[in-house]
Amino acid sequence: MNRIVLTTGGTGGHVFPALAVANEIKTRFPNCEILFIGGKGPEREMVEQAGFSFKGLPAKGVMGGGLKKILSSLWIVAALVMALREIASFRPEAVIGFGGYAGFCPVLAAWMLGIPTAIHEQNSIPGVTNRILGRIVKRVFASFEDRNGSFPAAKTVVVGNPVRKEIFNSGRNADSKAVLVFGGSQGAAAINDAVINGLAKLKEAGITLRHQTGKNDFEKVRKAYVENGMDTGAVSPFIHDMGKAYAEASLIVCRAGASTVFEIAAAGKPAILIPFPQATHDHQTGNARSLADLGAALLIPQNELDGPKLADEIIKLITDQDRLKAMGSKGLSFARTDAASAIAEGIGDIIRMKTVRGAA
Numbered sequence: 246m247n248r249i250v251l252t253t254g255g256t257g258g259h260v261f262p263a264l265a266v267a268n269e270i271k272t273r274f275p276n277c278e279i280l281f282i283g284g285k286g287p288e289r290e291m292v293e294q295a296g297f298s299f300k301g302l303p304a305k306g307v308m309g310g311g312l313k314k315i316l317s318s319l320w321i322v323a324a325l326v327m328a329l330r331e332i333a334s335f336r337p338e339a340v341i342g343f344g345g346y347a348g349f350c351p352v353l354a355a356w357m358l359g360i361p362t363a364i365h366e367q368n369s370i371p372g373v374t375n376r377i378l379g380r381i382v383k384r385v386f387a388s389f390e391d392r393n394g395s396f397p398a399a400k401t402v403v404v405g406n407p408v409r410k411e412i413f414n415s416g417r418n419a420d421s422k423a424v425l426v427f428g429g430s431q432g433a434a435a436i437n438d439a440v441i442n443g444l445a446k447l448k449e450a451g452i453t454l455r456h457q458t459g460k461n462d463f464e465k466v467r468k469a470y471v472e473n474g475m476d477t478g479a480v481s482p483f484i485h486d487m488g489k490a491y492a493e494a495s496l497i498v499c500r501a502g503a504s505t506v507f508e509i510a511a512a513g514k515p516a517i518l519i520p521f522p523q524a525t526h527d528h529q530t531g532n533a534r535s536l537a538d539l540g541a542a543l544l545i546p547q548n549e550l551d552g553p554k555l556a557d558e559i560i561k562l563i564t565d566q567d568r569l570k571a572m573g574s575k576g577l578s579f580a581r582t583d584a585a586s587a588i589a590e591g592i593g594d595i596i597r598m599k600t601v602r603g604a605a
Contacts (some may be wrong), residue, residue, distance in 0.1 A: 246270060246273075246274045246277045246338060246339075246592070246593065246596065247274075247276070247277060247278065247338060248277065248278045248279075248280070248335060248336060248337045248338055249267075249270060249277060249278075249279050249280075249337055249338060249339055249340075249341070249592065250279075250280050250281075250282055250332060250335060250337040250339075250340040250341075250351060250355070251263045251266065251267055251279065251280075251281050251282075251340075251341055251342075251343065252281070252282045252283060252340065252341070252342040252343065252347070252348035252351040252352060253281060253282075253283040253284075253288050253292070253343050253344075253345060253347065253348055254283060254284065254288075254343065254344050254345010254346060254347045254348045254374075258367060258429065258502040258503060258504040258505070259283075259288070259343045259344050259345045259348065259367070259504075260283075260288045260291045260292065260343075261291075261407075261408075261409060261504050261508075262343055262365060262367060262406055262407040262408075262504055262584075262585075263281065263341075263343040263365075263407075264291070264292070264295050264297075264409065265407035265408060265409050265410075265584075265585040266341070266365075266407050266585045266588050266589060267279050267281075267295070267297055268295075268409075268410070268585070269407075269585040269586055269588070269589045270589050270592070273589060278335075279297050279298070280297075280298050280299075280300065280331075280335050280337070281297050281298065281299045281300070282299075282300045282301075282302060282328065282331060282332075282347075282348075282351045283299065283300075283301060283302070283345075283347045283348065284301060284302060284303075284345070284346070284347030285301040285302070285303065286347075288347075289301055294485075300327075300331050302324040302327050302328060302347055302350060302351070303323055303324050303327075321350065324347075324349075324350040325350045325353065325354060327350075328350040328351045328353070328354035329354045329357065329358070331351075332351060332354050332355050332358060332360065333358060337355070337360060338360070338361070338596045339355075339360065339361040339362065339363065339592050339595055339596050340352055340354075340355035340360055340361075340362050340363075341362070341363040341364065341365065341588070341592060342362070342363075342364045342365070342374075342375070342378060342382075343364070343365050343367070344364070344365070344366060344367060344368075344372055344374065344375050345372070345374065346374055348374065349374040349377075349378065352364065352378050352382065353378070353381075356381050356382070361383050361595040361596055361598070361599050362378075362381070362382040362383055362595075363382050363383055363384040363385070363386065363588075363591065363592060363595060364378050364379060364382050364384075364385055364386070365385075365386040365387075365388075365404075365407075365588060366379075366385065366386070366387045366388065366395075366396070367388050367406050367502070367503035367504060368388065368389070368502075368503045368528040368529075368531070368532060369388075369389040369392075369503070369528055369531035369532050369535065370393065370395075370525070370526040370527075370528040370531055371391075371395045371396070372525050372526075372528075373525070376395050376396075379395065379396040379397065379401075380397070382400075383400065383595040383598070384400055384402065384591050384592075384594070384595050385397070385400055385401040385402070386402055386404045386587070386588050386591060387401055387402065387403050387404065388403075388404070388405055388406040388503050388507065388584075389403070389503075389531075389532075389535065390403055391403075402587070402591060404581065404583075404584045404587040404588055404591075405507060405580070405581020405583075405584035405587075406503050406504055406506075406507035406581070406584055407584040407585035407588060408504075408507050408508050408511040408580070408582075408584065408585075409487070409488070409508075411486075411487075411488030412487060412488050412491055412508050412511050412512050413511050413512070413580075413582055420453060420493065420495065421495055421563070421566055422450075422451055422452050422453055422495065422563055423453050423454075423455065423493055423494050423495050423496075424447075424452055424453070424454050424455070424494060424495065424496045424497070424498060424559055424563070425454075425455045425456075425490050425491065425493070425494035425496070425497050425498070425499075425514075426440055426454060426455070426456045426457065426497075426498045426499065427456070427457035427484065427497075427498075427499050427500075428457070428458075428459060428499060428500050429459075429499070429500050429502055429505065429521075432457065432458050432459015432460070432461060432462055432482070433459070433499075433500055433519070433521065434459075434461070434462055435519070435547050435550060436498065436499070436500070436519055436550075437456075437458055437459075437462045437465070437466050438552070439519075439550050439551060439552045439554075439555045440454070440456065440466070440498070440552070440555065441465075441466060441469040441552065442551065442552020442553070443552035443553060443555050443556030443559075444469060444470070444473040444475060444552075444556075445473055446552075446553065446556035446557070446560070447556050447559065447560070448473055448474065448475055450556075450560045450563070452559060452560065452563060453476070453479070454475065454476075454479055455479045455484075455490055455493065455494065456470075456479055456480045456481075457481060457482070457483060457484045457490075458480060458481070458482055459482060459483075460482045460483075463480070463481070463482045466480055467480045487508070491508070491509075491512040491514055492512075494514060495514075495515075495563060495566075495569060496514070496515055496516070496517070496559065496562055496563060496569060497509055497514050497515070497516040497517070498516070498517045498519070498555070498559065499516060499517075499518065499519070500518070500519060500520065500521050500529060501518040501519070501520040501521070501529040501530070501532045501533035501544075502521075502524075502529060502532065503528075503532050506518070506532045506533065506535065506536055507580060507581070507584075509536070509541075509542070509576060510536065510541065510576040510577065510579040510580040511576075511577070511580040511582065512576075513573040513574065513576055513577045513580075514573055514576065515541065515542065515562065515568075515569045515572030515573050515576065516536065516541070516542040516543070516572075516576075517542065517543045517545060517555070517558055517559065517562070518533040518536065518537065518542045518543065518544050518545070519544075519545050519546075519547055519550055520532070520533045520544070520546070520547065521547070522546070522547050522548070530544075530546070535579065536576060536579060539575045539576070539578070539579055540571070540572060540575050541572050541573070541575040541576035541579060542572065542576070543558060543562070545558065
């Protein structure tokens with residue numbers, strides 16, 4: 246491989262799997278040039294911090310309406326023109342999209358230019374952009390079995406969700422009462438509020454917390470920790486070293502995005518999962534059930550969440566270390582440690598397919 250484009254859609258859930266694949270490609274092909282194309286949100290910082298080039302496009306979410314509604318959106322023309330220009334200039338051998346509206350135009354542009362394309366669908370229920378792109382790309386990589394027939398079976402491969410290598414089975418020597426709380430790369434107000442309302446109980450039980458709040462709630466959460474005499478050094482808007490954060494925790498409390506679910510499983514950590522109810526098609530509940538049905542996680546719907554209940558569930562689990570270990574082991578059985586490798590190989594396959602056809 247000489248040049249590859251990866252496209253991402255705004256949140257860590259799209260970016261982190263793409264980064265895992267990018268790192269796998271660089272391991273196999275050190276001289277390969279990799280360009281990320283995405284939206285103008287937080288993904289730029291994540292990508293550039295990892296050492297990759299990034300180009301931003303205008304993009305906005307479109308709920309419902311399918312292809313017609315997307316193509317009638319005002320941002321689409323500018324984004325598509327920019328994507329065509331960037332891809333024609335970079336001349337990649339393949340373009341792979343990792344979901345989200347910002348990742349739609351680069352994959353479409355590559356298809357229009359005759360460049361091999363693929364997508365990776367992280368969630369148990371695909372979003373609208375990937376359902377559309379699934380019709381035209383050469384290969385669909387899926388984290389979960391496609392039980393709804395969203396993609397053509399002949400070109401769909403279940404590979405799991407790529408996870409950063411530093412997270413794999415990231416340690417069993419955590420403090421027995423250490424809990425990691427986060428709500429995705431941008432935080433989750435409902436989880437933050439529940440933790441705030443349960444802080445007194447958690448402190449009384451001797452629970453220690455590492456809490457990623459997101460930027461919007463950082464000051465509010467920090468103030469609550471001060472008022473309850475809790476360690477404010479454990480509170481931050483964002484955690485960059487998630488491998489270390491997972492390793493130091495005995496229990497995770499978080500949302501249920503696909504990347505999060507697979508990271509928890511790969512880290513061998515038990516979890517309390519609180520799915521985001523407004524996620525498209527409620528896909529986070531489906532993701533959470535994949536672990537909960539195995540006995541690797543506890544699922545609490547957001548409409549049943551409150552501070553005392555969350556604190557009680559945390560304390561109940563923390564005081565049963567045997568159960569926690571069993572949950573972590575069940576999570577490891579769900580993890581797919583070869584996902585990034587499988588996608589890198591699949592990208593190589595669609596490049597070779599074009600080369601063979603071109604030679605013929």
